[in-house]
Amino acid sequence: MSHSMFDLLTRKALFTLDPETAHGLAINALKTGLIRGTTLPVDPALEVRLWDLTFPNPLGMAAGFDKNAAVPDAVLALGFGATEIGTITPLAQPGNPKPRMFRLVKDNAVINRLGFNNQGHAVAYQNLKARKSSKGIIGVNVGANKDSNDRTEDYVKGIAAFADIASYFAVNISSPNTPGLRDLQARDALDDLLARVLHERDRQTARVGRKVPVLLKIAPDVDEFGLDDVCAVSLGRGVDGLIVSNTTLDRPARLRSKKLLTQAGGLSGAPLFAKSTIALAKTRQRVGPNMPLIGVGGVTDAISALEKIRAGANLVQFYSGLVYGGISMVPNMLLELSNELKTRGITSLDEIRGRTTADWAKLQLSSD
Numbered sequence: 001m002s003h004s005m006f007d008l009l010t011r012k013a014l015f016t017l018d019p020e021t022a023h024g025l026a027i028n029a030l031k032t033g034l035i036r037g038t039t040l041p042v043d044p045a046l047e048v049r050l051w052d053l054t055f056p057n058p059l060g061m062a063a064g065f066d067k068n069a070a071v072p073d074a075v076l077a078l079g080f081g082a083t084e085i086g087t088i089t090p091l092a093q094p095g096n097p098k099p100r101m102f103r104l105v106k107d108n109a110v111i112n113r114l115g116f117n118n119q120g121h122a123v124a125y126q127n128l129k130a131r132k133s134s135k136g137i138i139g140v141n142v143g144a145n146k147d148s149n150d151r152t153e154d155y156v157k158g159i160a161a162f163a164d165i166a167s168y169f170a171v172n173i174s175s176p177n178t179p180g181l182r183d184l185q186a187r188d189a190l191d192d193l194l195a196r197v198l199h200e201r202d203r204q205t206a207r208v209g210r211k212v213p214v215l216l217k218i219a220p221d222v223d224e225f226g227l228d229d230v231c232a233v234s235l236g237r238g239v240d241g242l243i244v245s246n247t248t249l250d251r252p253a254r255l256r257s258k259k260l261l262t263q264a265g266g267l268s269g270a271p272l273f274a275k276s277t278i279a280l281a282k283t284r285q286r287v288g289p290n291m292p293l294i295g296v297g298g299v300t301d302a303i304s305a306l307e308k309i310r311a312g313a314n315l316v317q318f319y320s321g322l323v324y325g326g327i328s329m330v331p332n333m334l335l336e337l338s339n340e341l342k343t344r345g346i347t348s349l350d351e352i353r354g355r356t357t358a359d360w361a362k363l364q365l366s367s368d
């Protein structure tokens with residue numbers, strides 16, 4: 001059976017189930033080998049080198065899919081150049097009451113208010129330790145428990161727990177589903193958070209023999225002044241990169257799935273593309289050409305992935321796109337990316353990075 005036919009049939013079957021049940025089945029299918037990737041020839045033009053890591057291609061699975069590091073190798077086998085597990089909090093927590101995930105099928109979008117449901121540091125660590133191979137880039141996305149007395153300390157604990165096993169860290173202070181979490185993006189709180197997190201990373205460097213890159217994941221729902229602060233503090237503290245962006249609380253007027261618009265939570269998928277790309281370009285202008293940026297939000301195909309890079313991203317990530325695109329999405333995108341670069345005589349993604357940064361950055365950070 002062709003991949004696209006398989007995608008069509010599985011999507012039809014999975015869409016009869018509520019999104020969270022379908023997600024659980026997808027994880028299980030990857031775990032048992034029911035879903036397998038296809039091996040593609042490696043294209044050197046798609047390779048991206050950042051920090052001490054070599055990404056075979058710029059496509060990454062965003063956090064939220066493999067919350068407990070149950071299937072990192074199976075995800076990489078789908079064709080991704082990297083996968084980001086989590087968000088993981090020190091202690092296991094159930095997250096928000098169900099239902100808490102909604103498909104906006106007409107919009108190729110998802111609303112979720114999961115609330116960092118995960119099994120905690122210990123389980124994810126054991127899962128990563130149990131891997132048969134140490135190959136592949138696996139980022140660890142760390143968060144804070146909802147009822148923690150010191151949320152910043154929770155991030156520090158995350159760095160300490162995974163320093164010997166994470167390819168890189170993502171510090172997630174931008175989920176809209178943990179009350180008050182986004183307050184950590186305010187200048188003084190962020191400065192304190194990054195100081196403590198980076199101090200712990202540096203403390204761990206001697207123990208693990210490697211300086212693990214620390215990236216900050218930010219919200220698209222910041223204004224220009226908020227973005228000024230985030231970028232200034234990130235540069236001042238020497239963060240290794242930024243991930244732009246998380247889900248949005250906006251509900252753009254053009255959304256067609258009207259019945260679901262009253263659901264609380266973060267919106268992801270195709271409608272987030274413009275807003276997150278504007279935020280990405282504005283971030284690129286503020287941090288300069290050298291800080292690595294990962295562009296997330298609304299990536300659905302090779303064209304949107306390339307546009308993120310043209311807007312200033314070094315790497316791109318997606319997850320909601322896969323809900324609608326299926327498992328053949330990643331190999332298809334890689335082939336299209338390769339063909340596009342060949343057609344245009346481009347031998348490295350560096351040649352196109354930042355080409356449209358100025359155009360995107362001129363646009364307003366509004367909900368539409």
